[in-house]
Amino acid sequence: MGQKKLIKFAAIKEYNNVLEFPQGMPGKWAAFFNILNKGTTAIDIANLSISDSLVGPNISSDNNNEDVLTKLTLELACGRGEYAVGLGRMFPNENFIGIDLKGNRIWKGASIANKDGLKNVAFVRSQIELTSNYFAKDEVDEIWITFPDPQLRWSKAKKRLTHPKFLRLYQQFLKNDGIVHLKTDSPLLYNFTLKVIELYGLHLIYKTDHLYNEQNIDPRCLIKTYYEGLDIAQSSKIHYIQFNIGQDLPLELDAVLKEAIKDIPMDIGELIRMEAEAARAKKED
Numbered sequence: 001m002g003q004k005k006l007i008k009f010a011a012i013k014e015y016n017n018v019l020e021f022p023q024g025m026p027g028k029w030a031a032f033f034n035i036l037n038k039g040t041t042a043i044d045i046a047n048l049s050i051s052d053s054l055v056g057p058n059i060s061s062d063n064n065n066e067d068v069l070t071k072l073t074l075e076l077a078c079g080r081g082e083y084a085v086g087l088g089r090m091f092p093n094e095n096f097i098g099i100d101l102k103g104n105r106i107w108k109g110a111s112i113a114n115k116d117g118l119k120n121v122a123f124v125r126s127q128i129e130l131t132s133n134y135f136a137k138d139e140v141d142e143i144w145i146t147f148p149d150p151q152l153r154w155s156k157a158k159k160r161l162t163h164p165k166f167l168r169l170y171q172q173f174l175k176n177d178g179i180v181h182l183k184t185d186s187p188l189l190y191n192f193t194l195k196v197i198e199l200y201g202l203h204l205i206y207k208t209d210h211l212y213n214e215q216n217i218d219p220r221c222l223i224k225t226y227y228e229g230l231d232i233a234q235s236s237k238i239h240y241i242q243f244n245i246g247q248d249l250p251l252e253l254d255a256v257l258k259e260a261i262k263d264i265p266m267d268i269g270e271l272i273r274m275e276a277e278a279a280r281a282k283k284e285d
């Protein structure tokens with residue numbers, strides 16, 4: 001591993017705004033941000049109180065804390081965390097957490113948040129598959145999924161972050177009327193997600209296959225991420241979907257989905273991406 005990566009890994013271990021695979025956090029994020037805001041040096045998870053308004057598995061409130069639950073938004077597959085940081089700046093009274101496995105990428109966002117004194121922004125280093133270990137039922141208001149790997153091969157569809165397998169995971173901590181945002185340059189992932197929404201009868205709030213062509217763009221959508229800037233698919237078209245997942249996602253529909261997505265076409269941009277991603281992965285190894 002390169003020296004630069006090692007330095008970044010060591011740095012995030014010292015950062016108060018980064019938690020790596022944290023144990024015992026469900027229900028405690030209000031208390032966490034309260035302490036982060038006060039700027040004390042070390043945050044001891046064991047001593048954080050659980051928010052009174054949260055109930056759920058393994059949660060028992062001490063009914064004795066003053067930590068007010070503020071709106072909490074996650075950025076999944078956050079990379080350098082442009083959304084966590086950008087939204088943190090836009091909404092100083094709300095809290096934001098970026099989640100990614102790669103510590104050297106998280107380091108970037110966490111360093112900017114520290115430098116700019118953004119006390120409402122934090123990062124969790126972990127696999128997304130483990131997120132239900134970190135949040136209590138109803139603790140999260142919104143989820144942004146920004147330029148995730150589209151997992152283009154049909155056989156990898158279950159790894160797409162809007163596959164029902166993942167949506168069921170998010171349901172464990174996202175409020176019933178909570179919102180999921182997907183921003184992607186992959187037409188395949190966009191069409192796949194629309195198919196999921198249609199098949200499982202989810203509530204589609206908004207969709208566009210050409211975000212920057214829209215008349216009125218939600219200012220949050222103007223935040224640009226590192227991968228957006230790379231324009232790997234060379235499509236210069238950004239797709240965006242907003243939807244709710246507040247209802248059951250029957251397991252038996254997964255087999256129907258598997259068949260239904262066989263025909264979603266892969267355009268030339270996706271083929272360019274496949275090659276570019278393979279080359280990048282080789283370089284990073």
Ligand SMILES: C[S@@+](CC[C@H](N)C(=O)[O-])C[C@H]1O[C@@H](n2cnc3c(N)ncnc32)[C@H](O)[C@@H]1O
Pocket residue numbers: 076077078079080081099100101102105126127128129146147148149225226227228
């Ligand atoms: C294509 S990059 C996008 C990063 C960032 N959102 C952007 O737009 O620049 C995908 C990110 O997802 C992360 N990732 C992929 N699968 C993951 C998983 N299962 N758990 C955690 N992070 C994951 C990778 O580490 C990577 O940083």
